[in-house]
Amino acid sequence: MSTTTPTIRIPGPAGFPLIGVLPYLSRDPCGFCLKAAAEGDGLVRLNAGPIKVYLVSHPDYVQQILVTNAANYIKGSMMDGIRLALGNGLFTSNGDFWKRQRRLMQPAFHARRIQDMVEHINKVVADGLKRWTPTIERGEPIDILTETIHLNIEIIMNTLFGATVESERSTRLLDLTNKVFHGMTERVWTFFLPRWIPTPGATAYQQAITSLDEEIYSIIATRRANPVEHEDLLGMLLSIQDEETGERMSDGQIRDEIFTLFLAGYESTASGLTWTWYLLSQHPKVAAKLREELDQVLGNCPPTYEDLPKLTYTRQVIDEAFRLYPAFPMFFRSSVDTDILGPYQLPGGSQIILSPYATHRDPRYWDNSETFDPDRFAPERFDARVRHAYYPFGKGQRMCIGEPMSLTIAQILIATIVRAYEVELAPGVVITPRYAMTYQPRHGLPLILRPRSDKH
Template sequence: MTCPPPTATLRPGQLRDPFRLLMDVTARHDGLVRLGRGPLGVYIVSHPDYIRRILVTHSGNYIKGPLMKPFRTALGNGLVTSEGELWKRQRRLMQPAFHVRQLQLMESVIVAAVDRAVDRWAAAAETGRPVDFLDDCIELNVEIVLGALFSTSIDPARAQRLRELTSEVFAGLASKVWTFFLPSWFPLPGVIRYRRAVAALDAEVHALIAERRAAESTPEDLLGLLLDTVDAETGAHMSDQQLRDEIFTLFMSGYETTATGLTWAAYELARHPEIAAKLAAELDGATARPRPTFAELRSLEYGKRVIDEVLRLHPPFPIWFRSTVAADDLGPYHLPANAKIVLNPHMTHRDPAYWSDPETFDPDRFTVGRFGTEQRHAYYPFGKGSRMCIGERMSQTITQVALSAFTGTFEFSVAPGFEVVPQYVVTCQPKGGLPLILRRR
């Protein structure tokens, strides 16, 4: 026999920091708790067995649903927000954009952007001034996303305009993410500015699509690939609107996720210089160049474990949203139809039932002898099942190239007196950035 999940009561003022509220409530309960009542009520899930049921074995009953309302204003029906047959079709059409061959074609874009970032960091190291590593990594990541999408067909002034609009849209999206439970007519501050930013970015993207369709030749970039892609089942190309939605999705998904991961990696390595030294030694043994080639990345086993551990403690999306279609049971608990669900990988990744010393940064927990079935079951930084993030390999590759170049060139520490406090803005990132003092190795 099942029963309703335990309920945690909302107290005045707690919604001022919703992310901290979710973390605290989850920590006090065993994998599933209802937070609040009525229209404010959501079910917070962190138990690996329940996560697997939601994302893998019974995923058809757990849709993105109305909880994704704030995202759809910007992303439309891209891969992150679409459902059902439309999502299946788009997944088929988008898959080639993330194959190994496409990543190899992107190598020059990634390497050039990383080299420019290293030059900026080297200039800062000469002066001794702190570098806001989060801000710099966002700039690096946007350069890569724009280069991968549009190659050389976009001029610097237009690229800067796209960066500015993307930043404005992302900021607006971050401010709306906790409003999913409010009715659509509810007045929210900044909504007009947000919609204007989306419309402006919309116009830029549609103009780029129109220009590329009218061009005589198609560069080997992601936009060219998406324009040429044909659905094997229907023979149809993507419409301009669907192209727009997928480009927006790539912008938004790629804008801060990889940048945030790189920032947390630098933070953890700054706190653990012995691990940074071990990572640098592996790089020295693998290549004589300032950074490894794509082919050499496979040999950097310790570097891969470092990134895995960063993603455990700091998953790119620390909370996800789902809604039930029909009533269902999770373990001993019953969920009604249309239940609003928040998945919490941030807490699953720190559950002491599955991770020894879970708050300790320890890359070696991902060695073959220690990373077993239980740990794999409780680790999902990019999701699980059919809706696992299609860009995982791309994100991991960018992270490994950039982190290798950074740790292979510099020693670094957090600026004295700066306190690192996590904050949730779609991704979870250090509040106020991450000022680092750099020194050449």
């Protein structure tokens, strides 16, 4: 960090009078951030209504914010609309409280627990393929986004609650979660408004949160009234005890963490997988190379946890898809004190957007940045420079706790479906992305799955 105070003005587009660039951010935030980052030098000032927002895309600046000087950057007011739903869970909390919660929850994501999930993941996928079979046999398209969300919901529900939530309640939870997720997306770009100012959809958003609260608290109360040991995340949250203080989690804390894992987990992996299948449908040579690896490693058997490290090209395909289409294309932070980023002085109290989407597509850091090339993640090419510019799950101590689980689910779903079917985009379909906290095709992704022509 420089010992002198830089005087270089942080560049950025002016936008409209009074409202600045807010119309661009609300209409197409990812496209706008990509364009603004390309015209800047890794740090861009955005006028957003009455306040200044700074877009950060340079890998060195991202490293400073998320790793080397992370204490200066908190989950601030840009998270308020999200915090309304997620409370003080891992995704939104700060400081010592966050560290405590992370420490308590880390065992739930150890390798042994993820290994125990594999059998259930395989069953969910096998049941899904059976459900799709009539549609596949008729040669009709399947909306792979919707179907992958349903598969992921089944996996996440089992991880959170085991077999203790009946199907009717599961359907109700999914419906409420979709409403809350939609409300969170609508609130992102109203962060600068006082809470007392009415905004469209605010009442429906609060009602959905309240209804989902009732469902979660009811499940917690039932478990507390019947303290049988359960091998799921809720059972673990109810039983864990802080070794330093002896405290257990309150119902409110458990609610916040369940909310966070459910809302952040169910759609992010599904969105990333959807783009992976889209890219494979557009790049048959990559799909063929992927099938060769799957045939060699798996034969006719479902993937096991021990198989996953051997599926190196499968992982490269997923990594490259997550580079082009990170499930969470933007992260939000607020600076506490003034900081120096390269030649620029970033004021304290600033609102910050970090954009993996923009960094991952910047030709200053990636060769042929818009090209789908899984081989760029081969060990001989994925060097320190490239690794420095890749952060689909974040960086540093606040890197997504669910990354190992997400990648395990992704590898198994890709391996199972691609090994059995060739995928092609339904005729006449035009894919338009949209930002909805995650990044996904606006109208889903209708794919036609055809049984492999080279294997019976």
